[in-house]
Amino acid sequence: DQQVKQNSPSLSVQEGRISILNCDYTNSMFDYFLWYKKYPAEGPTFLISISSIKDKNEDGRFTVFLNKSAKHLSLHIVPSQPGDSAVYFCAARRMNRDDKIIFGKGTRLHILP
Amino acid sequence: NAGVMQNPRHLVRRRGQEARLRCSPMKGHSHVYWYRQLPEEGLKFMVYLQKENIIDESGMPKERFSAEFPKEGPSILRIQQVVRGDSAAYFCASSPGAANEQFFGPGTRLTVL
Numbered sequence: 001d002q003q004v005k006q007n008s009p010s011l012s013v014q015e016g017r018i019s020i021l022n023c024d025y026t027n028s029m030f031d032y033f034l035w036y037k038k039y040p041a042e043g044p045t046f047l048i049s050i051s052s053i054k055d056k057n058e059d060g061r062f063t064v065f066l067n068k069s070a071k072h073l074s075l076h077i078v079p080s081q082p083g084d085s086a087v088y089f090c091a092a093r094r095m096n097r098d099d100k101i102i103f104g105k106g107t108r109l110h111i112l113p
Numbered sequence: 114n115a116g117v118m119q120n121p122r123h124l125v126r127r128r129g130q131e132a133r134l135r136c137s138p139m140k141g142h143s144h145v146y147w148y149r150q151l152p153e154e155g156l157k158f159m160v161y162l163q164k165e166n167i168i169d170e171s172g173m174p175k176e177r178f179s180a181e182f183p184k185e186g187p188s189i190l191r192i193q194q195v196v197r198g199d200s201a202a203y204f205c206a207s208s209p210g211a212a213n214e215q216f217f218g219p220g221t222r223l224t225v226l
Contacts, residue, residue, distance in 0.1 A: 006155075034214065043117070043204050043217035044156070089155060100146060100158035100169060101215060 003027045004092050006104035014112050019077040021107050023090030026071065030092040034101065035064060035075050038087045047088075048075070051095070077109075085111045115140070117207050117218035125224045132192040132199070134221045138207030145188045146206040146215055147173075147180060156204060162188060195225045 005024045013019045025033075031052040036044035050057040050064045050073070057064050063076045077084055090104040118137040126132050138145050143164050148156040158172040162182035173180065177195075182188040192199055202222050206215035 004155075036217075041219070043119075043206075043219045046214045046216065049214065100161055100172070102158070103148075103155040105153075105155040 002104075003030075004090055004102050004104040006090050006107050008107050009105070010108040010110065012110040012112055013080050015082060016079045019075075019080045019084065019109055019111070021075040021077075021088050021090070021109065023073050023075075023104055024071055025073075025092050027092070027102075028071070029094055030102075032093050032095040033064070033066060033073050034091040034093070035062075036089040036091060036103075038089060038106070044089055080111050082111050082113070085109055117142075117205060117216055119203075119205050119218035119221050121221060122219060123222050123224070125226060126195050127226050128196055129194050132195050132223055132225075134190040134192075134203050134205075134223070136188040136190070136205030136207075136218060138188070138205075139216055142207035142209050142216075144208045144210065144215075145182050146208075147188075147190050148204045148206065150202045150204065150220075152201075159190070192223075195223075197225050199223060200225045 003026050034049040035047040037047045038044040048059050048062045048064050050066050055066050066073045087106045087108050089106045091101045093101045120135050145162045147159040150156050160173045160180045161169040165184050177193045179191045202220045204217050204220045206217045208215045
């Protein structure tokens, strides 16, 4: 049973345009959400996070939106750059608990020149 | 300030041999997590350890797999009598506390012949 779902295995976006990566979750106990970025042959690197008390968090070109009623979050990258080509993992956890992070399967983002 | 270190980066074993994967967390981090990534899959939680204690091993197979994080030295993930299905990338992550973001190492790619 997958608690964190990323239904798009891949996404191609023109350089300079907006990239929108989507994520759905099923466990209403999750209260902290993270996005990780992964290049080939490297470990995932933390990108941005959001607590369930917020509906938006912005950091430079990256913005994460959280819709708790729909159990949906999205990562917006604008403008998209060639170095953004990577696999993006959506993840969720319960804060203040000794709980593991639950990852989605990832979305491979291709930024086209 | 070195990040999370894992060695070896690549490990080849024949069926029936033992695999030992090492993880040195970031300085000051006392929480270590092991994840496994199978081809075309996301990261799956295996085990969460603090110094000398296993906190959560719910994601680790009951047989052949074990993990430790001794008072001194790196965390070790040990796989006995490896089988082809153990071939995967194994990532270690560390954090200073359970409620913080986790920082990942570069991973160990295990290939079982």
